[in-house]
Amino acid sequence: MSQRTTLPHRPPTAPPEVRVPAHAPVAHMVRGGLVEGVHHGSVVVLAADGSVAFQAGDIEAACYPRSALKPVQAVGLLRAGLPPLDDEALALVAASHSGEDRHLATARRILATAGLTEEHLRNVPDLPYGPLVRDRWLQQGREPGRLVQNCSGKHAAMLLTARARGWPLDSYLDPEHPLQRELAATVAELTGQGIARVTVDGCGAPLFAVSLHGLTRAAARLATAAPDTAEGRVAHAMRSHPEMVSGAGRDTARLVDAVPGLLAKDGFEGVQIAALPDGRAVGVKIADGGDRARMPVTAAALARCGVDPAVLAAFATAPVLGGGAPVGELRAAGALALPRSAADGDSTAAIP
Template sequence: MNHTLTPDDHAPAAPPAVRVPAHVPLAHVVRGGVVEGVHHGSVVVLAADGTVEFAAGDIEAAFYPRSALKPVQAVALLRAGLLPPDEEALALTAASHSGEERHLATARRILEAAGLTEDDLRNVPDLPYDPAVRDAWLRAGRGPSRLAQNCSGKHAAMVMTARARGWSLENYLDPGHPLQWSVARAVEDLTGQGIARVTVDGCGAPLFSVSLHGLTRAVARIAAGAPEGHEGRVAAAMRDHPELVSGTTRDVARLMRAVPGLLAKDGFEGVQVAALPDGRAVGVKIADGADRARMPVTAAALLRCGLDPALLAPFARTPVIGGGREVGSLRAAGALAVESAALAAVIEGDGPDAAPRDRAQGGPEADPAA
């Protein structure tokens, strides 16, 4: 059903339309010179003044941002009274963390600062997200826990906020709880649109449906926020501690380290947002939820923001392996074919008019359908 947020006089803008999104081809999986797979999706690039610089697919249909919404939720919690013990704790509030010890320790610090424990969390118990960390966890005989679940930083910040405001803790995940009303108001404010639907995210928290355009606009506003404001604080914490926002080996942390000033956040089902301090931003949704297509498409979209191709080249392709060696690649294509070709030239050390590599050597190949 449509979601009406406000018990008071707050009037949200019109929500995005709920429809089957009209996604378009955004990435090709090329093996041995043949397009083996096509990933559809939608992408939007915003200029510094907030206007749409480029769009492909359906950027106005309602969709679920999943964890890409966490920077917005972090701003909402600060507005509602969150007092994180330090900026690392604020970064973890916006995190989908890997379950490394630093992540668990920071979540504990949030809880301890509020006089709470892991038992006060209501997120779903889980194993660490990072495969290597998860394997070590299991070898140590440890099972699923609420603290190890990748959203524990957000949940720790939620109960800390509820405790500070004197709100009930047991039902803090109820969409009608004052905490979640506060989050919903911030979602509407920063996206500039009403919420189309409310459901439950994987961790158990309410999940608000907006459009890809609205989500990207919200992240752009956070990235361009004044340093003394709530938005600016969240942006600075995430930029300063990208490994806390994701993990040591994660591509989102590497992207933020590679591009000065970039704010980036991923989400399940192929969602990615990234924004620069001047408000330039991109939003990506891969239709089939394939994580492998998320970063190559994002890198190509960021090229439209005027970034140096050399900074983006490490994120522009995913190798396709056959017989233990590279026989192709996954790269942006379709509406982003020009950007993909420019990044490929940097990756392969060739100019735009250079001859293709020898395919008998099994090296990276140009996309024949780009």
């Protein structure tokens, strides 16, 4: 592993252009030797110095990062005055959790720190995100709830920060609320660009549009940050508790466990970021929002970062079944597909 370097911050540039992104083919769904489906998308790979080492598609168009932006928002919450939390709780602040008991207990604990309860949350009631947890929830006849919704850790931390700063609680999701204005400033600083659009995310919180390039740059800044900074604290918490950031068996948690020092976060609509401690980083956006293509494309991008393909083998393809038996696979394609020598472990195909 390369030595850690702290990437410099720079004043935000103009917002990315709002346009229809010029995505490229990034994944094939192959059945019986025939390409049955093609996923388009955009991919960026950053070298340790922050330069673009590889790109496919349109990495500069404005896009919504969805939950992949949560680590940046967690940094913004710390900067805005979020009271001290242990690493497990801070990981939940950046989470799209599965709704497991430990997730709910930690979200309650964050709220209790502010003397608040689930009734104060303003996120949208939902069922647990984790399929197994959701099935058990429904079998028990339980209804959708705010605490079990996958963004409740972030919302609990927003309320705790607002309470600590003496800001209104009922309106904490208003884009003009002082909390949201501070979060927007952090997004602009860490991505290095202005915000192109502000809308509402699925959970009800403001959602900021940046470019895939800017989002990946922010991930690299968190991954390289000094431990005593807000960025470093969030990165450490996420690395230390990957299953608090997602859930048992989730692919991003397994990826973090497999790649030493990796910082990673997925988001709805096919978004993924992943960054190494020396600043090498990848950003992925699947155009059609198809989640099945997200991890094979991410694995191919990380291989171009120099991560051992053998470590990534479990993530590089997804089986296609016919009659219950494997008949094909989903895999990276187009310019992103590595030469066979790289797939076989030839490190010369990796970026520096």
